[in-house]
Amino acid sequence: MEKRNFAVGFLVAVFSLSLLVATPTLAASEEEIECKQMASEDYKNELKTLLANQKSDVVEAKTVFNNAKKNYNSSLKTEFANYKQDLKNCKTSTTTVSVCNKNSRTKYLLAVKKAKTQLNVDTKTYTAAIKQASADYANGKKEALLNYNQTKQDCADLQNLVDQVDVDQIDDSLLDAFSTPTDDTSTPVRQVTTVPKSTSDLPTVGWNPVNVNSCTQVGDNIVISNAVNNGAPYTLTTACRDAGNGGPKFYTMQCLTNTQYRVDWRPCTSRELSGTTPVVVPVTPVVPAAPVATCSETDNGLVYDAFGITTGNDEVTGKYGSYSDSCGAYIGGSGQTSGPYIAEKHCSSWGSKIYVHTQWYNCPNGCANGVCLTKKVVVAPVVTTPAPFTTCSETDNGIDNNVFGQATGSDENTGTYGTYQDSCGAYVGDSGKLDGAYIAEKHCSTFGAKTYVHTQWQQCENGCAAGACLAKKVVAESCYKNPLQITLSDLTPLAKNVIPGQTNIELARVKFTNTNCADVRINQTYVNFSGQNPNPNLLVSNLKLAIVDGSTKTFIGNTIVEASANNLFWQSFVIPANQSKELAVYSDISSNATLGWFKTGVGPVDLTNIVTGADSFINSQNYGNSMTVIYPR
Structure with a gap:
């Protein structure tokens, strides 16, 4: 992402490249237009990248969540199949059938609860990932817009960017510090898209950190010491200089800490190139030191996508040895197996000295085992298995x-x-x-x-x-004295006429109220008929039960005719503690139904307290209003 400290170098580059001759004044209209066009393109590209990253994160989260749902559905099918098999086995079990059925049901419910718990965890993880992707996109978009607006403002002030200081020379020791700028969180800069493979491919604008033995800020310049100069302090100046890296550039020196400095570079302006600005800071002469040992490397320079080992004298300590490429969490960090940055070891030189330099680079897809990854992967943590029988x-x-x-x-x-x-x-x-x-x-x-x-x-x-x-099953009398109340619902259909052949007619509706302190599971429900013709085989067909919540109907199964006037429903459902549910009876009127009236009743009901496992059987019946079968004229 572009930051304010990049804007000056970027705009001066645009300004200086547009000049043919040095003049005291400049018509800024064309340069300002070109500057704003370049800023607009960068802003659009940044938005495209942010959107692509968001889509990638969402697709990845959805894939993981869909797999979790498939596993959940598969688990439910498997457990239900096992449950049905257990019920069949109970018929030949040596224990009581009811006890066996109860144990099988408990086993099934525990397995379902475990699967649902895992699905809830996966759902929360998925929701958090989607929210994070949206937040990252929104924050990135906001920051990109702020930087874009700031750059447009700076485009109108190009004339204010040419007041710099010229000097005559710059230390060649800066050569080893030139590379692609990184996106350090402490000193953010514009990310250059082209990765240089050597110092001769230095980007137009950028910066780089360099580790040294000591660094002291003196005005716009710095005084440093390192092993390259045998520990003797010398000055690096802020100036316009041709250091053999793509023409003259203006170098700005700044101590980040007492053991690390930063060098920024950008193209020089025409006034800086003309040398009209007097030199105000002298350069301390550097006395060349004696040559040190040679340096060799296995990956031939700054190659971020290949692991390498460099052998020579370390730039900071001067110690001779073999140094491997590694990863780090930040600029200056190294020795890790993974991280966002690569600490690239390579040979560099200053004067007649050759040494091992560390170049940090922010890998777009992360770093693993001393190599920039070609695509984003998740590096598994290293798990060390202890020796047997020790912990x-x-x-x-x-x-x-x-x-x-x-x-x-x-x-x-x-x-x-x-x-x-x-x-x-x-x-x-x-x-x-x-x-x-x-x-x-x-x-x-x-x-x-x-x-x-x-x-x-x-x-x-x-x-x-x-x-x-399991804890001892203790049931408080006040808790389980009246576990369920069944009453006729206020919304049960009024008395009316029905015609043979009519379909999906609501015949009655009852209200189940759970006054228990624990959830209650309804195991079996009976539907009964009374009147002139109570035989359901001659009266109704396609009998169904549904849980009704407002306009939503959830059918819980079709009937199994057990006797001439009773229809047994095996499909179970749960009523939470201190809550109620309304159960409606739906049916088709048989085409051969005889004339006369009938009423539909719900009950008796078999139920179980889910917490204690206690079973109950409520023998009450609640009948709806009369339905009269007539033939149309």
């Missing part, structure tokens, strides 16, 4: 059968290092089950000098579920 940790602090936990360490039997979770089993030695009579508790244990993960089986008094012993 162990757990989340539930020992043997706690009432709390689900996991232990990380070497398995007692196999020696395999990993994370092991508490689970349930049917007997001692059995584990990995969602429920059962025993808990297989994982915890850390020691024998001699060895530390490992041990499995401790314990029979749970009230059974085991989801890797923890």
Whole structure:
């Protein structure tokens, strides 16, 4: 992103390139137009890049979330198939069928709850990623607009940018500092799109940091010392100079810290080139030092997309050795396996000395193992596996059968290092089950000098579920005295005439009110008929139940005719604690229905307290208003 400290160099470059001869005044109209056109193109390109990055982040987040949803749906299908198979097995089980069905239902609900919990986590992650992508785009767009407006303003003030100081020469030691400018967060600059492969390809405008032994700011100049000059201090001046890097450039020197300085460069103006401005800062003469050892490298210069090793004397310490390319989190950082910056080691020279210089570059797609990546990837953290039987940790602090936990360490039997979770089993030695009579508790244990993960089986008094012993089922009388109230809804249809062959007629509506302190699951619901012809086989067809919420209808299944006047619905649904739901009966009128009236009733109902597992059977019935079958004239 363009910043204010880049604008001066950028605008002076435009200004100086447009001059044919040095004149005391300049008609700024053409230059101002050209300047604003270039700023506009940069602004448009920046917006395109921001939008492309946002789209890429959104696509990546959607892909991950879609996979999570597929896994969720697949898990539900698998668990439901297992549940149906368990119900079939219950018919031949040695235990009571009702107890077996109840255990199967508990196992199924725990599995569904686990899948839903994971989906909720994935949904929150997806939502956060989308919000972050939008925020990044909005912030980038705002910053780009501010910089664009500032640059347009500066375009109108080109004449104010030519008052600079000229001097006669500049140290050749700056050669090793020239490279593509980086986007350091502490001193942001314009990012140059062309990456130079050598110092002869120096960009028109840019900057670079250089590490030294010491740096002192003296006015516009700096006094430094490093191993290249055998530790002797010398001055680097702010001046217009031809250093053999694409023609004369104006170099600005600034100490960032007491061990690092920054050099900025841009094209010189015509006034600076003409030498009309007097020299106001003298250059301290530099005495050439004796040659040092030679330098060699494996990747032939500044090559950011290839790993290299450079052998020679270090620029700062003067120590001879082999130095590898690496990554860093910021300019000046190195020695990391990943990060946004590459610390590129390469051979450089000053006078007769050759040494190893470190060049930092902000890799567009990040750095990994000392190489700029060609495309954005996520570098997995390096995970070091401890030596076997040396370390162990757990989340539930020992043997706690009432709390689900996991232990990380070497398995007692196999020696395999990993994370092991508490689970349930049917007997001692059995584990990995969602429920059962025993808990297989994982915890850390020691024998001699060895530390490992041990499995401790314990029979749970009230059974085991989801890797923890269940608490004793205590039901407060006030909590479960009247678990469910069934009343006729105020919105039940009024008495009316119906015609044989009519479809999807609402016959009755009842209200289920859960006065329990826990959620209640309705397991079975009966629909009954009374009147002149109560036989549903001769009266209605395609009988359905639906949960009604305003204008929304959620059908919960079709009927199974159990007897002449009873229709049993097996599809279950849940009524949360202290809430109510309205249940409507819909049906088609049979084409052979006989004349006469009938009423539709809902009940009895079989239900279960989800928290305690207690079952109840409510035998009440609630009938709707009369429906009279007539034949049209």
